[in-house]
Amino acid sequence: xxxxxxxxxxxxxxxxxxxxxxxxxxxxxxxxxxxxxxxxxxxxxxxxxxxxxxxxxxxxxxxxxxxxxxxxxxxxxxxxxxxxxxxxxxxxxxxxxxxxxxxxxxxxxxxxxxxxxxxxxxxxxxxxxxxxxxxxxxxxxxxxxxxxxxxxxxxxxxxxxxxxxxxxxxxxxxxxxxxxxxxxxxxxxxxxxxxxxxxxxxxxxxxxxxxxxxxxxxxxxxxxxxxxxxxxxxxxxxxxxxxxxxxxxxxxxxxxxxxxxxxxxxxxxxxxxxxxxxxxxxxxxxxxxxxxxxxxxxxxxxxxxxxxxxxxxxxxxxxxxxxxxxxxxxxxxxxxxxxxxxxxxxxxxxxxxxxxxxxxxxxxxxxxxxxxxxxxxxxxxxxxxxxxxxxxxxxxxxxxxxxxxxxxxxxxxxxx
Ligand SMILES: Cc1ncc(COP(=O)(O)O)c(C=O)c1O
Numbered sequence: 001x002x003x004x005x006x007x008x009x010x011x012x013x014x015x016x017x018x019x020x021x022x023x024x025x026x027x028x029x030x031x032x033x034x035x036x037x038x039x040x041x042x043x044x045x046x047x048x049x050x051x052x053x054x055x056x057x058x059x060x061x062x063x064x065x066x067x068x069x070x071x072x073x074x075x076x077x078x079x080x081x082x083x084x085x086x087x088x089x090x091x092x093x094x095x096x097x098x099x100x101x102x103x104x105x106x107x108x109x110x111x112x113x114x115x116x117x118x119x120x121x122x123x124x125x126x127x128x129x130x131x132x133x134x135x136x137x138x139x140x141x142x143x144x145x146x147x148x149x150x151x152x153x154x155x156x157x158x159x160x161x162x163x164x165x166x167x168x169x170x171x172x173x174x175x176x177x178x179x180x181x182x183x184x185x186x187x188x189x190x191x192x193x194x195x196x197x198x199x200x201x202x203x204x205x206x207x208x209x210x211x212x213x214x215x216x217x218x219x220x221x222x223x224x225x226x227x228x229x230x231x232x233x234x235x236x237x238x239x240x241x242x243x244x245x246x247x248x249x250x251x252x253x254x255x256x257x258x259x260x261x262x263x264x265x266x267x268x269x270x271x272x273x274x275x276x277x278x279x280x281x282x283x284x285x286x287x288x289x290x291x292x293x294x295x296x297x298x299x300x301x302x303x304x305x306x307x308x309x310x311x312x313x314x315x316x317x318x319x320x321x322x323x324x325x326x327x328x329x330x331x332x333x334x335x336x337x338x339x340x341x342x343x344x345x346x347x348x349x350x351x352x353x354x355x356x357x358x359x360x361x362x363x364x365x366x367x368x369x370x371x372x373x374x375x376x377x378x379x380x381x382x383x384x385x386x387x388x389x390x391x392x393x394x395x396x397x398x399x400x401x402x403x404x405x406x407x408x409x410x411x412x413x414x415x416x
Contacts, residue, residue: 002278003033003388004364009325011362013388018283018323021393022360025386028284028303029399030371034070034389037279037367041074044237044271047249050257051267054120056100058235058272059085061368064385066396067276068092077120079235079270083110086117096120100232100268102149102197104129104170111136114144121145123197123232125172130181130188137190146188147195147232148178150220152213156201156236159314165200165213172198175216179224195268196221199234202273205244207255210236214259231260232268239277241365242319249274273368280367282308282383283323284346286359287338297333299355304337305344306377308363308370312343319364320347328354335361339378371397379405 003014011018013033021031044055056077059068063085068078069092077098078089089099101114102123111133114122124130124146137144151172156163164171173181178196185193200213214233221228233256240246260267284303291297310316320335333355335347346363355361374382381400386393 001039002036004036004281004362006325011321011323013281014391016388016391016393018360018362021386022283022323024393025384025395026399027360028282028301028307028383030280030282030366030383030385032064032067032280032367032385032387032396034279034387037067037070037276038074040275040277040279041071041076043249044269044274045075047253048257048267048269051260053267053269054098054230055269055271056098057275058270059089060372061272062276062280062370063088063372064387064396065092066387066394067279068094070389071275072098077268079272080119083107083113086110086114086119090117100147100197100270102199102270106132108132108136112140115140115142118142119144121147121195121230121232122191123147123149123195125149125170127173127177127181130191134188134190143190143192145195146191146193147197147230148173148181148193149197149199150175150178150217152198152200152216154200154209154213154216156204156209157206158201158203158236158238159316161314163201165198165209175220178220182224182226194229195232196226196228196230197232197234197268199270200236202236203238204236205238205246207247207251210252211255211259214256218259218263228265230266230268231263232270235270235272235274237271237274239273239365239368241277241317243317275368277365277368280365280370282363282366282370284361284363286355286357286361289333289355289357297331299333299335299352299361301335301337301346301361303346303363303383304339304378304380305341306339306375306380307337307383308346308366309373309375310366310369311346312341313373318346318366320350320352321362321364322353322355323360323362326353326355326359330354339380376400376405381405
């Protein structure tokens with residue numbers, strides 16, 4: 001459930017009518033519901049209560065400082081994947097001992113930064129990376145905590161680009177290599193290898209792949225006689241974008257808890273999409289309705305693939321609602337952006353009751369992997385981000401300006 005609902009014919013966010021917000025804030029903009037965000041975090045917390053996990057919100061899905069702060073205030077940790085995310089996580093006030101750091105390409109300086117900040121753990125993705133962390137730790141005379149990210153070779157039943165736990169993917173370490181590492185921890189005496197991590201993919205709407213991966217990992221732990229302090233099973237809980245049958249937090253918990261309830265180690269989770277996805281929408285304006293002689297109709301809106309790339313990149317479906325309900329006869333539209341690419345669309349062949357120029361649309365479930373994946377392509381300033389909290393509408397990131405587009409660029413003396 002989320003807090004974007006019609007009151008009469010008008011779409012509202014936590015009862016604030018969108019037309020009122022649009023009057024004050026130019027489109028396109030992302031709009032987050034604080035209540036929905038916190039509610040989804042607490043759904044996972046409640047469902048997994050029996051295991052009292054550390055829930056590290058995956059900030060790659062939405063790294064707005066206010067989004068992170070809202071979750072940290074509820075007790076969340078953060079899952080980070082870069083020095084930049086570490087910087088933002090600390091700015092959001094997340095205690096360092098609630099930070100876990102994955103990524104196949106951590107640089108030496110990022111590793112040093114994370115060791116100095118004493119994060120909870122690195123999720124290590126390869127032997128060379130482990131050697132690098134060990135050598136930086138030796139230089140700094142520290143002993144960071146490490147989890148080996150296993151690649152359990154489990155199909156996640158999701159888009160290939162967001163499948164991460166099969167053996168042909170770049171992520172994680174195979175069981176045999178992991179066993180060698182655990183057998184030779186003396187080679188890495190500057191790190192404390194006390195955890196196991198796995199993340200098999202994102203937008204997984206079936207509970208079974210999680211169980212398969214966990215069973216394989218438990219089997220590995222038992223056979224190799226390893227003692228660990230925590231198991232991090234990553235993120236990946238899928239959500240309903242309007243076409244799939246998503247599972248509830250209880251569904252995921254019901255599958256996972258029985259496998260882990262008698263274990264001594266702590267559970268860590270890294271959900272991103274499940275928490276932030278339904279908590280945000282992208283609001284845009286219909287600029288033109290263009291009918292072609294071939295019978296196609298395009299609704300051209302002021303948000304493009306630079307604002308929300310998921311439809312173009314993954315062919316992802318997002319439900320699209322009219323801010324004020326339309327009543328005319330439904331027709332088929334391609335809802336497209338202004339970018340100079342045919343791949344720039346928000347929806348193709350979508351039945352919609354008579355879209356009119358000047359109207360406003362809401363792209364639903366855009367709170368995760370929305371703004372964070374936006375870009376300046378076609379020299380378009382990135383949109384603002386707004387949050388409704390306690391009935392008030394707040395700008396949590398100002399829209400970029402044209403000046404922002406040239407920030408950092410230097411004119412060569414040859415062109416002066
Ligand atoms: C290591 C890791 N953990 C957690 C996540 C979050 O996944 P999701 O947003 O599907 O929960 C990701 C996303 O790809 C990831 O790579």
